[in-house]
């Protein structure tokens with residue numbers, strides 16, 4: 001399907017940017033930086049980014065669910081992570097799930113029509129026995145259910161990456177998280193270079209790569225651009241863009257950008273910049289969507305073509321209904337990915353029930369539209385009788 005973006009209404013700069021991006025020519029660092037500033041009007045920028053996204057992904061939005069197969073007790077000190085040894089965040093640690101548990105959850109994912117099953121292990125990196133365990137599970141998931149598999153398990157060398165690829169793993173997630181220059185400010189127990197080495201090892205093993213960042217850890221706009229450029233240079237297939245969620249007890253708590261304000265508009269600009277820097281990559285709105293983008297969530301889906309529901313590794317997020325309604329209201333086609341999509345949600349997506357008038361998550365009762373302190377008990381009583 002060749003999609004020729006309608007370029008009418010775009011100023012020459014945006015017109016050229018869209019043209020180049022559609023031809024696979026990413027923007028320069030200088031232009032990327034300009035996208036993070038107020039000189040470039042937000043709505044035309046988001047519209048232009050949407051044209052590039054539709055050239056590669058049409059009007060579709062992939063909706064993902066995350067599955068944590070090992071939690072907490074990590075020897076690393078990543079300042080933004082509630083699982084770090086330095087964090088006092090009150091999270092429940094649990095060991096690597098058993099083969100049965102992981103396969104059960106994969107079955108649920110497969111039965112509910114999932115395209116990809118994403119598994120996440122906390123920790124510096126998987127041991128040889130972890131690799132054997134996960135390789136065994138992945139082989140079985142592929143054999144039994146034939147769905148795509150993705151694993152996030154920390155630092156690893158080429159041998160471990162190859163053993164996972166041989167077992168049938170499709171994609172490896174390993175976020176760069178921030179720029180090389182800013183990395184020592186968020187973590188001291190491993191380096192940015194260690195993370196790049198893991199991605200290179202995975203690429204050599206033939207794995208698809210998923211690697212993104214956490215915006216709002218005190219970095220500068222130029223650092224955000226550096227991560228987008230690194231993703232382009234490493235030919236990353238899928239880029240989750242997180243916005244820092246303040247977890248009490250962590251070292252890096254207060255979301256901030258050194259030379260800008262982390263407003264919903266700025267977050268949309270970041271997503272647009274990632275789209276123009278990586279025109280054909282999957283750009284995913286990840287953690288912090290609800291709290292940072294707020295009323296601009298639908299606009300954020302112009303540059304981005306996927307998101308998570310039901311929360312993130314440690315933090316809450318909106319459930320399926322408000323998220324799917326937001327997508328449908330904005331006119332996007334919904335692709336349900338990942339685990340545990342119950343039939344009710346599938347039906348809502350397919351039969352248009354998402355399109356009816358709604359005040360909140362629950363299917364509305366018609367009285368809910370009235371302010372409680374305006375209700376007349378007498379008339380209510382009459383209504384109840386009838």
Ligand code: SF4
Pocket residue numbers: 074075076077078081082083084085121122123124154
């Ligand atoms: S991000 Fe990963 S490596 Fe870093 S502390 Fe958290 S679980 Fe450990």
